[in-house]
Amino acid sequence: MTRNNPTSATTNAGSVDFQVTFDQNVTGVTTGSFNLSPTVTGASLTSVSDGGSCSPSCTVTVGTGTGDGTLELELNNVGSIQDSYGMGLSGTFSSGEQYTIDKTAPTVGIGSPSPSSTNTGPVTYTITYTGADTVTLADGDVTLNKTGTADGTVAVSGSGTATRTVTVSGIIFFLPPHSPQPSHNPRPQSGIRPPLGIRPPLGIRPPLGIRPPLGIRPPRFLKPRRSFLTLTDICRKWVKRLET
Incomplete structure (x- = not known):
């Protein structure tokens, strides 16, 4: 008993066909002649097929x-199976091929x-597969979701059915024409001027001299009195000079 349709061992088909081959033509083969494991x-x-007449296959x-x-598929109940001479089939058979039924869709995740x-x-990027029988991811299967003028080159690497690595290299982007270039000496924002020196806080003035405490007055210095000469004094001085 061998796999007939499909011939692959793993399938998700709703039905499968086994081919059963005898050593000669027989009749009386029914679904009751078999058991499923x-x-x-x-x-x-x-x-x-063929109404239970296998020549020698069905x-x-x-x-x-x-x-x-x-x-x-196992051949267990052989009482109704006979050859062309009416001789019944002796023995059973349970060593045929089997199918693996896989109806759970694989999943994929992108890291x-x-x-x-x-x-x-x-x-x-690491691509992770779960429940995959084969993985055929190639460079052309990957699409870059690009914005602006960014672009790159895609390469897929890895083997097996568990992971693949997608590498994006040669990344480039273009500035739009007439785009402003950054200044190496940016101007200060409007209303803000760089300090030219250290200025005292508002309301505080540096001392211009030493002032006495409040309520204490400095001593007054007496001014020399001016001397006044009268006409008499002047005449006396001239008389003294003449006498001498």
Whole structure:
């Protein structure tokens, strides 16, 4: 008993076909001639091709039920199976191929960029898969969600069915034409002037001299009295000079 449709071991199909081959032509093969060894909920034998006449092969169709698991066909009840001479089949068979039923869709997750911000790169992302049978992610499958004039080159690396690494390199961006360039000597904001020196706080004036405490007056200095000469005094001085 071998897998017939599909021939691959893993499937999510609603039904599968086993090919059952005898060593000669037989009749009387029915769904009751077989048992299922399933781990899938709701799996069931559906039909046998050619009305149960296998020459010497026939196809047994099995519904795969719901959920995930395995399906294997076993030939156990052989009482109704006979060859062209009416001789019954002796023995059973339970060593055929099996299907793996996988109806749970795989999931994929994209990790955070490393580093989270850059103007040159490279930047790497880790892609994580769960429940995947095969992973065929290629460079052309990745689209960059770009804004402005930023751009980069994508490369996918890794193997297996668990992870892939996406590397974005050659990151570039362009400034729009006539865009203002940053000044190396920015002017101060309007209304703000750089200090030219240290100025005393408002309301405080530096001392111009030493002043006495309030209520104490400095001593007065007596001015020399002026002397006045009368006409008589002048005449006397001239008389004395003449006498001498």
